Amino acid sequence: MTNGIGRAAGALLTYGFLGLMAFLSVFPFLWMALGATNSSIDIIKGRVLPGAALATNVSTFFTQVNAPLVFWNSAKIAILATVLTLAVSSLAGYGFEIFRSRQRERLYRAMLLTLMIPFAALMIPLFIMMGKAGLINTHIAVVLPTIGSAFVVFYFRQCTKAFPSELRDAAKVDGLKEWQIFLFIYVPVMRSTYAAAFIIVFMTAWNNYLWPLIVLQSNETKTITLVISSLASAYYPDYGVVMVGTVLATLPTLAVFFFMQRQFVQGMLGSVK
Amino acid sequence: MDNLARAYLPRIAGLALASVSFLAVTAAEAKEITIWCWDPNFNVAIMKEAGARYTKTHPDVTFNVVDFAKSDVEQKLQTGLASGTADALPDIVLIEDYGAQKYLQSFPGAFAPLSGTVDYSGFAPYKVEVMTIDGQVYGMPFDSGVTGLYYRKDYLEQAGFKPEDMQNLTWDRFIEIGQQVEEKTGKKMMGLDPNDAGLVRIIMQSAGQWYFDKDGKTNVTGNPALKAALDTVGKIMSANIYKPAAGWSDWVGTFTSGDVAAVVTGVWITGTVKAQPDQAGKWGVAPIPKLSIDGATHASNLGGSSWYVLESSAEKAEAIDFLNEIYGKDIDFYQTILLERGAVGSLLAARGGAAYEQADPFFGGEKVWQNFSDWLAKVPSVNYGIFTNEADTAVTAQLPALTQGTPVDDVLKAIDAEVSAQIQ
Incomplete structure (x- = not known):
């Protein structure tokens, strides 16, 4: 009897705690979505109910912002960065794990060390490099520095540890060359690793703020994150419009995440069963 | 690979064309x-x-x-x-x-x-x-950011004050009026964000001083205007004639919602004040109150x-x-x-x-822009120096101490120490 009560109390506590945490993580999203339907004044007053200003906010957003161009810029950068990063970094991760040597280990460690350098320290040298190369205010300049991602190389190397060497041996016996093994054996087997990395890299690229801010100079090249930042920093920001922008900017990452969720979870658990 | 080339070649060609046409435009001296x-x-x-x-x-x-x-x-x-x-x-x-x-x-x-x-x-x-x-x-x-004292004529009238009574105030008088306004109407005199040193800056500059002197040296402990400004803010707090605000939006809300009787800030707030059509005709604008020290004026600036x-x-x-x-x-x-x-x-x-x-009907037919323009010419010149933002942070950090009744001289010393530490 007491045991039952104890268990019920325990469950209540557990669910209460989980519920609270769920609420805390979902609430900002909820407020963002509701904010898009309210006027700026209502948002400041703290209204968290659906309002009637959605149509006004949306139309103000689309008159103030050249949305198709801005989203196209963001999408172009994010997709290009993701595809290139995955191609380069997965090759590197594969290479580091399969073809080991003492020198390569040193190189690998040196590469991991770069994870510890904050971007703010790299910003000005990188900017000078891009300036010398004549790439300021181009999307190439945004994408280039992200391609060789130490974190993604590290992630691929860790996952490659689970890639069975028997598969490689068998493929070799069947006469496949190294690039064929990578392309036709490794890539399909590591599908979920790629999916997980895709989500991570895509989200980072889509939300990237500081570097695009520094290197992009004109209204024609700006990404959605920069546009939202400038909307939100007006002397009297129209928060309803900012929320519309934020909701729209969140949709692509949400879509990517839900689309690849199953693979993502598998990728996190380890890809090869 | 083929696909990639197919997708990008036209674009590269386009880019090349674009740069050619760009050069052509430059050549035409546009x-x-x-x-x-x-x-x-x-x-x-x-x-x-x-x-x-x-x-x-x-x-x-x-x-x-x-x-x-x-x-x-x-x-x-x-x-x-x-x-x-x-x-x-x-x-x-x-x-x-x-x-x-x-x-x-x-x-x-x-x-x-x-x-x-x-x-x-x-x-x-x-x-x-x-x-x-x-x-x-x-x-x-x-x-x-020439400053003005925006006040609710209706609230002040209920408390027994006419627009004439709001001209050429001192800060002490302003606080007295605030106390009577609260007594008679239940409204606070002003909104105040304890994490924003804007009011301190306004009062300090109105007496021709800043955190730094003309040569850019730190001017905190021996600065009578800063001392008087902190003193004034301390009095406003201890007289409890303010409605506390958490952040900018909340502060704006104190007067747009009609909760306070006055606003002391830069002229750029006018648009926000006028954005409440139901308050038309209820507002007046006067010069900001003045300190009772040498060099004090009714004109200042914010932003x-x-x-x-x-x-x-x-x-x-x-x-x-x-x-x-x-x-x-x-x-x-x-x-x-x-x-x-x-x-x-x-x-x-x-x-x-x-x-x-033009006379502005929102302000009961006052020629507010003429007034602001008069005050604009009278704003005392100060040297904002290199480290205004750092000094401002130091002042903000010390505002709570002021609320708790720490003597102003001690607060000044603490600000001075913090500014010196920040700018080395």
Whole structure:
């Protein structure tokens, strides 16, 4: 009897705690979505109910912002960065794990060390490099520095540890060359690793703020994150419009995440069963 | 791979074509002036208007106004200047007055001096002081933050005060009135954000002092105006005539919702005050209260920004001419930006225009713009120095101590120590 009560109390506590945490993580999203339907004044007053200003906010957003161009810029950068990063970094991760040597280990460690350098320290040298190369205010300049991602190389190397060497041996016996093994054996087997990395890299690229801010100079090249930042920093920001922008900017990452969720979870658990 | 090539070749070709046509355009001597600023509804819109006016008489000059967030403009400017990559910088940039000296002194030679071209005697002197180094004046004074005391006539009348009673106040009198307003109407006198040192800055500058003296040395412990300002804020707090606000939006809410009887701030708030149509006719504007120390005035400033031309700009001559023609001379332009954007510029002659002459029914027929324009010319000049933001942080950090009744001299010492530690 007491045991039952104890268990019920325990469950209540557990669910209460989980519920609270769920609420805390979902609430900002909820407020963002509701904010898009309210006027700026209502948002400041703290209204968290659906309002009637959605149509006004949306139309103000689309008159103030050249949305198709801005989203196209963001999408172009994010997709290009993701595809290139995955191609380069997965090759590197594969290479580091399969073809080991003492020198390569040193190189690998040196590469991991770069994870510890904050971007703010790299910003000005990188900017000078891009300036010398004549790439300021181009999307190439945004994408280039992200391609060789130490974190993604590290992630691929860790996952490659689970890639069975028997598969490689068998493929070799069947006469496949190294690039064929990578392309036709490794890539399909590591599908979920790629999916997980895709989500991570895509989200980072889509939300990237500081570097695009520094290197992009004109209204024609700006990404959605920069546009939202400038909307939100007006002397009297129209928060309803900012929320519309934020909701729209969140949709692509949400879509990517839900689309690849199953693979993502598998990728996190380890890809090869 | 094939696909990639197919997708990108046309684009590369397009890019090549585009650069060719770009070169062709440059050859035809069309000049494009690039400008960075930050508020789409304010300085961005105003600069577009200014550009359109200039293009009418100079069809060969076009404008590209790019808006970033204010902190983003600063970040980009800093990176561009620090890296020495000239083609990464705009031709004209907007800089907030509090930060202007920092850029001018940290990057000597980066900004084009305009003295000699622009007749600075026509501008509010304190705006010119902000952009002067060693007798050279850089920049074109833009929007002013000349301050006023906005008050609710209806609440004050209930408490027994007429508009005449609100003129030429001292801060002590202001606090007395506040106490009576609360007694009679139950309304607080003003909104106050304990994490914003804006009011301290307003009161300090009204007596012609700043955190730094004319030579840029820290001026905290021996600064009578700062001491009196902190004293005043402390009195407002202990008299409990304020409604506490958490952050900017909340502070704006204190008067838009009708919870307080007065607002002391820069003229740029006028648009927000007038955005409440149900409060039409209920507001009046008076000069801000005055301290009872030497050099005290009824005029001060909060915020404001100015335009600067980059020395490295390829269109430097055009940019300077543009600023001088429009911001330096075009009285009609100042009427337009006042009417459309509520912007009070720093050109004193603008007050002669029709928009400034108008009586405003929202303020019960007062000629508020004329008044602000009078006060604008009287704002004491101070040296904002390089570290205003750091000093401001120190003051903000000490405001709670003030609320708890710590003696003002101790608070000043603590601020001085913190400022010294921050700026080394």
